[in-house]
Amino acid sequence: MDQSSSPVVILEVDESNMGFAIWIGPFEAESLALAVSGESFQRPLTYDLFIESIKSLGGKFEKAVIHSVRDNVYYASLYVTDSTGNTKSLDARPSDCLVLAAKCGFPVFVEESVFTESAIDLSKLQGAYESGEDEKTDKDEDQEFKEFVKRFDIEDLREYFERRQQENDEDEDAEDK
Template sequence: MIEMKVAGIMLDAVTRSPIVLLKDSSERRALPIFIGQDQARAIIAVLENQPNPRPLTHELMANVFDAWELNLEKILIHALRDNTFYAILCLNKDGVKKEVDCRPSDAIAIALRTNSPIWVLEEVVADASIPVDRDADDAEREAFRDFVSDLSPSDLIKKSRRS
């Protein structure tokens, strides 16, 4: 699993649909997820510290968690099927853990309100992320090629015997 942070909301240039952009801690990979207008507004409200006069759905959920002493340990974006992302809320109450199915956009909006971490399975990142720092990726690829080109089979045998 890879922990990611919300980098911001952007609009698709063609469709004008909102996209939430998640970035990993190294800021080398970004995961764009298309979301609805309402969820975009909810995420922007938290990012820009704009309080609502009355609790909206995501604030309501965070308030319910507080009232019932439910801990949102994390959200997990765990699958991508047919261009649709899938997420779960990982809840804990007195050591009893439950996973609740949730749209990623709602899960992110709730996680931001509860200061809960956002995790994404590595397979999802591999399938759907976009490179942010191509120069660093190219440098890492070149360093790996250099490392591999200097290896011999006897080096690998020696290293495996030490392990």
């Protein structure tokens, strides 16, 4: 949750310190939290119905791709293979893709242009790790993450994205002249 109590997901790129933030709705945040924890709701949620519908029709989720960002809104495509082996691309919200990926285990990719525009160095947010540190236990990592969340200032991140958007808008205005 950011300082205004809006849910935010910090996505980290594998094997790097780079990532970016996506603000999501409260329903998606709750569904994502359940999916990540491996818990399920007592009755099927919309995501569960969608997953079961695709499976019952012989389909399979392949991947999601976050392909663009406009005015700090991210856009994605969800790729589903049907029973005949044809892959279809569906327009989707990244938050929905993240929930489905957490539930089904398919990969989520980010177009390089989106990553380049939106990426931040997460190590600057988390603080530098001490050199020579032994392997951490899960409990140590949990505590470290809790400390990171306490120190994390979402307003700094939001201002960063707003500055980037303003710079992009200025660059586009300059190109139009």
